[in-house]
Amino acid sequence: MTTTVATPAQTEPGKRSAQRSDRSAAENRLGQKLVAPAVIVMLLVTAYPMIQAIYLSLYRYRLTTPDDRGFVGLSNYGVILTDSLFWRDTLNTVIIMVVTVVIELVIGFAFAMVMHRIMIARGLMRTAILIPYGIVTVVSAFAWQFAFSINNGFVNSWFSWLPWISADQNWFGDHWHAMFAIMVSEIWKTTPFMSLLLLAGLSQVSEDMIEAAQVDGATWWQRLYKVILPNMRAAIMVAVLFRALDAFRIFDQIAIMTAGAQNTESSSFLTYRQVIQQMQLGMGSALSVLLFIAVLIIAFLIVKLFRVDLASARGEG
C-alpha cells in the first residue's frame, strides 16, 4: 500500500550515500527510542516476575509460616506432577479448550456466513454481536449461573420438554452438568469474536472463484470445502490459535460459577487457589511456571501443526 514518492533531488551524487546512511542510522535510533517504553513496560510485568516465579518455585515458602522458608530444589514440581489433582485439573482445562473452540468454530462460521450475506440492518447486527464480546466475563458467568439455577433459572422450565432435562435438574450438582454450564457461558461470550475474525477471512475469498466453481457444477458442500475454507485458512488458524490459548486460561467463569466445586477446577483456578487462598507462594509459583510452559507447548503445537505464520499472515515482512 505504501507509495514511494521520488526522493528530493540531490545536489551532489557523492554526498548522497553518506546522507542516506546518516539518515538510516538516525531512523534506527528513533525507531528503537519509540518502541523502548512499550518494551520496558511489557517486560517489567512479565519477564521479571516470571524469573521471580522460577526462583520462588524452588523454595518451600508459605506466607502463613514465613520463617519456615527454605530451598527445596525441584521437589515442588515433583509434588505437583505426581498429584492426581493437577492432572485432573489439566484434563478439565483441555476438555474445556477443545470443546469450546470446536463448537465456537462451527457456530462462529455459521454466524459469519449470515453476516456476510445480510445486507439489511448491518448496524443492528454488529451491535448485537459486539455485546457478548464487550460484556464483562464475570457478568456473563453470573447471567448463565442464574439461568441454570434450579429456583430462579429459566433453562429448566424452558427446556424440560427435552428428555434429558428434568424440571428439577440441578446443573451445579455434578461434574458434567456443571462443566456444561461453564462451557455454555464461555461459548456464548466468545463465539461473536470468533465469528468476526472468520467474517474478515470470508470477505477475502473471491466471489468469482466461488461462482466459477458453481458454473463447473460444484455442490454447496463442495464449494464450501474445496473453495471457501482453503482460501480462508489463515483467518481460521489465527482465530483458532487465539481462542484456544484464551480458553486454556479460563478462570473467571469457573471462579464465579462453581469456584471449582464438582471437580470443575481449571489449571488457572488451581494456581490462583494455591497462591491467594492457601498462601502457598512456593507451590503456587511452581504451578505458575507449569501453566506458562503448558501455554508455550499449546502455542507451539498449533503453530507447528497448522503451520501458522502470524507475521506473514499480517503482511509483516
Added chain:
Amino acid sequence: MKQRLTPATIIGFIVILIWCLLPVAWILSLSFKSVAETTSGSPQFLPKSWTIQNYKDILNNGDFTDALRNSFGIAIIATLLSVIFAMFAAYAIARLDFKGKRLVLSLALAIAMFPVVSLISPLFDMWRTFHLFNTWPGLIIPYLTFTLPLAIWTLSAFFREIPWEMEQAAQVDGATSWQAFRKVIVPLAAPGVFTAAILTFFFAWNEYALAISLTSTTRSRTVPAQMSYFVGPDPFNPPYSLLATASVIVTIPVIIIVLLFQRRIVAGLTSGAVKG
C-alpha cells in the same frame, strides 16, 4: 456479488440476535424482580411485579459505588497510558526501519498469549514489597502490559493504511521525522488511536483474575472483583437481584460504547488479526 435474502439468512439473522441479546435481557429482567420474589424462587423469565428498588439499593451501596469509581479510574488511566506507549511503538513498527523490529513484534505476540494467572504469585509477592498491593497503580501497571500487544497491533495496522506521501511532503518542506509525526500523522491516525483505546478500555473494564488477587479492600477493588464479594456464604444461592442489578450497571458503559462505535470496534478487532 450476489446478495440474495434467502429464508435461511433471515432465520440466521434472528438466531444471532436471540443468541446475543437473550442473556442480556435475562439479567435486565432479573434486576427488576423484587428480592422477595427471587428468594422464594421465580423460574419464569419476566418479573411478576416490576420494581426499581434494586437500583436504589445498589446505588446506595458504598462498596459498589467505590468499586465503580475504581473501575472507571483504573480503566481510563490504563487506557490513556497504554495508547500513548502503543502509538510510539506502532509508528516505529509501521514506518521506520530499525534493528529488533521483529523481536518487538514477537514479544508483543508472546505477551498476548501469556497466562495472566501465572503472574499472580510473583506479582502478589512483589507488590507487597513495593507497596503496590491494593493500590490503583498495582492494577494499572499489569493492565498496561497486557493491553499493549493488542494496542500495538491495531495501531500499526491502521498506521500502515495512512497516506504517507503527506509525511514525506512535510519532510520535503523541511520538517524532521518527529515534526512530521506530530503535525501530520497524529491527526490522520486519530481514528485508529480511538479504536485501540476502546479495545484497551474493554480489557481493563473486564479484567477479573488480577483484580481479585492484587486488591484487598474497596480502596482499589474493581466492579468484577467486588461482585464476587457480594455472593455471600452460599455460592449456589447468591443474592440474585443485587448481582443482576450490578451486572446491568456495569454493562451500561459497554453497550453505550458498542452503540456509538460498533463500526470502529469491528475494524479494530479484525485489522490486527487478518491481513492478506
